[in-house]
Amino acid sequence: MRFRQHQDQARAATRRLLLLFLLTVVLTVAAVNGVLALLWKLQVGGVLGYPRWFFETNSAVATVFILGGSWIESLQLRRGGAHVAQMVGAGEVLVPGDALERRLRNIVEEMAIASGLKPPRVFLLPRDDSINAFAAGWEQHDSVIAVTRGAIERLTRDELQGVVAHEFSHILHGDARLNMRLIGHVWGLQLLFMLGRDLFDMTDSRGRRSVFVLLGLALMGVGSIGWLAGRLLKAAVSRQREFLADAAAVQFTRLPGGIGGALRKIAGQQSARVHSSRAEAISHMLLSSDIFIRGGALATHPPLAERIRRVFGRSMPPLPSPVLAAPETVPDEAGIGEPLPWHDAQAPVAAFASDAHGVPHRTTVSGAADAPDAASPSSTLGKGMPAEWLDAMLQWPFPPDLAATTLAFLLPSGDAPQMQVWRDLFGRHAPAGLDRLVRQVQALGPSSHLPAFERLLTRCAALPLADRRRMRQQAHQIVRADGRLSLVELWRCLLLDHVLDLAHESVLRETHALSLSACAAAIGSVTGVLAWQHGDAGADAAALARSWRQATDLALELAPQAGMDDTPPTLAALRVAMRQLARLAPMRRPHLLKTWCALVSGDASAAAQPVWDSLRCICLLIDTPLPPQVQARFHAPAAERA
Amino acid sequence: MLSTSFIIVILLAVALGMGVAIYNRLTRLRNAIGNGFAQIDVQLKRRYDLIPNLVETARKYLQHERETLEAVTNARNQAQSAAGKVRADPAGAGHVAALGAAESVLGGALGRLMAVVESYPELKADRNMREFAEELTSTENRIGFARQAYNDAVLEYNDAAMQFPASVIAGMFSFREATMLQATQSAAERSAPQVRF
Numbered sequence: 001m002r003f004r005q006h007q008d009q010a011r012a013a014t015r016r017l018l019l020l021f022l023l024t025v026v027l028t029v030a031a032v033n034g035v036l037a038l039l040w041k042l043q044v045g046g047v048l049g050y051p052r053w054f055f056e057t058n059s060a061v062a063t064v065f066i067l068g069g070s071w072i073e074s075l076q077l078r079r080g081g082a083h084v085a086q087m088v089g090a091g092e093v094l095v096p097g098d099a100l101e102r103r104l105r106n107i108v109e110e111m112a113i114a115s116g117l118k119p120p121r122v123f124l125l126p127r128d129d130s131i132n133a134f135a136a137g138w139e140q141h142d143s144v145i146a147v148t149r150g151a152i153e154r155l156t157r158d159e160l161q162g163v164v165a166h167e168f169s170h171i172l173h174g175d176a177r178l179n180m181r182l183i184g185h186v187w188g189l190q191l192l193f194m195l196g197r198d199l200f201d202m203t204d205s206r207g208r209r210s211v212f213v214l215l216g217l218a219l220m221g222v223g224s225i226g227w228l229a230g231r232l233l234k235a236a237v238s239r240q241r242e243f244l245a246d247a248a249a250v251q252f253t254r255l256p257g258g259i260g261g262a263l264r265k266i267a268g269q270q271s272a273r274v275h276s277s278r279a280e281a282i283s284h285m286l287l288s289s290d291i292f293i294r295g296g297a298l299a300t301h302p303p304l305a306e307r308i309r310r311v312f313g314r315s316m317p318p319l320p321s322p323v324l325a326a327p328e329t330v331p332d333e334a335g336i337g338e339p340l341p342w343h344d345a346q347a348p349v350a351a352f353a354s355d356a357h358g359v360p361h362r363t364t365v366s367g368a369a370d371a372p373d374a375a376s377p378s379s380t381l382g383k384g385m386p387a388e389w390l391d392a393m394l395q396w397p398f399p400p401d402l403a404a405t406t407l408a409f410l411l412p413s414g415d416a417p418q419m420q421v422w423r424d425l426f427g428r429h430a431p432a433g434l435d436r437l438v439r440q441v442q443a444l445g446p447s448s449h450l451p452a453f454e455r456l457l458t459r460c461a462a463l464p465l466a467d468r469r470r471m472r473q474q475a476h477q478i479v480r481a482d483g484r485l486s487l488v489e490l491w492r493c494l495l496l497d498h499v500l501d502l503a504h505e506s507v508l509r510e511t512h513a514l515s516l517s518a519c520a521a522a523i524g525s526v527t528g529v530l531a532w533q534h535g536d537a538g539a540d541a542a543a544l545a546r547s548w549r550q551a552t553d554l555a556l557e558l559a560p561q562a563g564m565d566d567t568p569p570t571l572a573a574l575r576v577a578m579r580q581l582a583r584l585a586p587m588r589r590p591h592l593l594k595t596w597c598a599l600v601s602g603d604a605s606a607a608a609q610p611v612w613d614s615l616r617c618i619c620l621l622i623d624t625p626l627p628p629q630v631q632a633r634f635h636a637p638a639a640e641r642a
Numbered sequence: 643m644l645s646t647s648f649i650i651v652i653l654l655a656v657a658l659g660m661g662v663a664i665y666n667r668l669t670r671l672r673n674a675i676g677n678g679f680a681q682i683d684v685q686l687k688r689r690y691d692l693i694p695n696l697v698e699t700a701r702k703y704l705q706h707e708r709e710t711l712e713a714v715t716n717a718r719n720q721a722q723s724a725a726g727k728v729r730a731d732p733a734g735a736g737h738v739a740a741l742g743a744a745e746s747v748l749g750g751a752l753g754r755l756m757a758v759v760e761s762y763p764e765l766k767a768d769r770n771m772r773e774f775a776e777e778l779t780s781t782e783n784r785i786g787f788a789r790q791a792y793n794d795a796v797l798e799y800n801d802a803a804m805q806f807p808a809s810v811i812a813g814m815f816s817f818r819e820a821t822m823l824q825a826t827q828s829a830a831e832r833s834a835p836q837v838r839f
Contacts, residue, residue: 099776106780112682114787115796116674157779254790 070188081137090123125463162258169248192223268318522577678792
């Protein structure tokens with residue numbers, strides 16, 4: 001394989017690209033003109049002609065947009081490969097890092113030796129769990145390689161070597177330069193579409209759409225021609241280069257199993273998406289684009305199966321890609337994906353009676369009993385005392401004790417085993433500081449507890465993936481401390497998984513949403529849990545559950561479920577039910593929530609805060625806006641200062 | 643009508659131009675080989691520097707494996723002095739061969755040491771040891787890739803120098819064929835290893 005030959009080919013491809021781009025611009029402008037002329041005819045009627053300068057204005061505006069956009073983006077990109085990497089949210093890997101990052105740097109240096117290039121700067125996309133990588137840069141000396149966190153965690157050393165070799169080949173063959181130019185061109189073509197989309201998505205502070213929404217739609221319609229053209233351009237140029245890069249990876253490493261294994265793992269994973277708003281711009285530079293758009297003229301990459309076949313010489317099935325134990329953890333310690341103690345989850349909800357009375361995770365400073373407060377919800381509203389410290393915690397973007405504070409919300413009242421585990425985990429802080437933190441967290445009123453927890457979780461969602469996983473592990477450790485799992489703890493853990501985006505390990509890729517009748521069993525389970533919680537697990541809780549289920553079936557027009565009986569529901573069943581409800585069609589969810597709210601608030605005895613907590617958690621877990629009755633039961637912590 | 647002497651002059655000029663281009667190309671490829679060899683040297687030096695730290699870290703745990711540690715240290719010293727000799731006098735008799743032999747002894751000793759480390763779980767879990775294990779793996783890979791890159795450079799040079807018409811220029815200016823690195827020097831090692839229980 002002669003590298004010089006391929007570089008010459010790449011240069012020729014650049015010239016072809018320019019010609020193709022100009023052709024595409026001409027065609028796009030013509031198409032835009034055509035669409036606008038059609039619209040004009042439909043609006044005004046066929047009798048009148050077109051206004052003066054109609055076509056000229058359209059052409060001029062469209063051309064200015066496209067060429068201007070390309071030019072501006074090229075100016076931006078002139079800052080080099082590092083700029084592209086940072087644009088997508090990658091951070092540079094500097095020495096010293098953790099063991100996985102060090103291994104990545106070593107692999108990059110090894111590949112630099114094998115290919116004869118100077119080692120490029122290495123970037124890491126810390127928030128992405130999928131396996132992906134790209135290389136960017138104008139010249140060899142300014143190139144960068146970026147790899148996702150998922151890639152360094154899920155690939156073996158050989159496979160990671162193959163991926164890095166593939167990216168090196170892009171740099172060596174001049175593909176990186178070609179791709180950078182392509183970003184600029186395609187940006188111009190897609191500018192109209194993106195402008196329309198931004199206008200369409202623009203909402204004011206109250207969440208209502210702006211008045212430009214129709215204009216945005218129109219621009220999106222017209223600009224979609226440009227978007228399509230951009231996609232076709234990318235597809236025409238970048239597909240062949242991927243085969244070449246795969247072959248070069250095998251040549252550098254002398255190991256087909258390296259890049260081949262990585263491709264097989266990509267074929268087996270759910271999604272190759274890079275979580276960034278600018279990810280579309282670099283989709284042609286990634287190792288593998290989103291697998292949902294397989295094949296066809298719009299694909300920026302050749303089909304994975306064909307790539308695997310060319311590397312191995314025969315077809316190979318996909319590989320699963322679990323997270324591998326990092327080199328720095330002895331395999332026994334890596335309990336990353338360990339589930340909650342489900343042996344206990346078969347116990348019914350009613351057994352955890354302490355949760356039914358009041359809010360066990362709140363205590364006044366003196367540690368008084370909670371039961372009297374539960375009876376009169378109105379007296380607990382407005383009792384929260386957010387001290388300045390907790391307030392600051394809620395307002396700082398990344399306070400240093402974020403994990404400690406967030407996990408403090410998992411602690412029950414009093415001196416429980418969980419408290420000891422929590423202290424051990426965050427023992428590097430002074431004991432007095434920990435005490436103060438716990439007091440402040442537990443001094444929040446029951447109506448502010450959950451909103452504060454959510455706010456902190458939202459902050460944590462921006463942390464790198466490794467930190468989020470660690471938080472999850474710590475949360476499970478705390479919850480497991482007393483050997484039992486309570487309903488409140490389950491809600492908190494599910495919320496943690498959901499907000500920190502760690503749940504997709506267990507979620508299958510679903511292609512269609514479920515209707516209400518398909519979720520009838522799940523709805524019945526959750527109704528039962530709410531009823532048992534509301535009924536304080538008393539004698540008439542079973543009857544309450546029955547009547548609520550009947551009411552729900554009536555309101556939602558569901559067939560009565562056969563399997564529902566009077567035994568209290570289990571936590572495991574609840575978890576399964578929530579997972580199914582997450583697939584419910586989005587348009588049906590508000591109706592479901594309204595039905596439940598009506599049941600809870602319509603009951604004669606006033607519902608305790610825990611039931612409202614459950615309802616709020618359900619809303620959050622299935623991504624539904626809070627109904628007003630639920631909203632009224634909670635106060636954001638800052639609002640209680642006065 | 644062009645005179646024949648004019649045509650001959652033009653042909654000679656073209657031939658001269660081609661000759662210059664070929665000569666430059668061969669020179670560039672030959673320099674790449676030298677660069678490749680220097681790269682191997684750099685990585686070998688990295689290995690020599692890494693080994694004493696490795697031995698020190700292991701010594702705390704491997705009280706009863708003194709012979710293994712001593713074998714590694716001795717082999718490393720031998721290889722380092724052999725490399726020094728080669729650097730000082732590359733064309734000297736048998737220096738490169740001696741370096742190759744010392745390297746293979748060192749490789750064997752290191753392999754035995756890492757096998758011993760596997761059976762001491764405390765040592766294996768030690769943080770420094772894990773870092774060294776990764777660095778050692780990387781260094782062995784780098785040496786392998788450096789040798790591979792060297793052989794690739796030799797291949798490209800040989801292809802260029804031995805094909806016609808470049809072979810003419812090569813002959814005129816003594817661009818000789820370069821030799822590739824062999825995987826192992828001794829015939830005994832080349833034979834398949836015997837497994838004895």
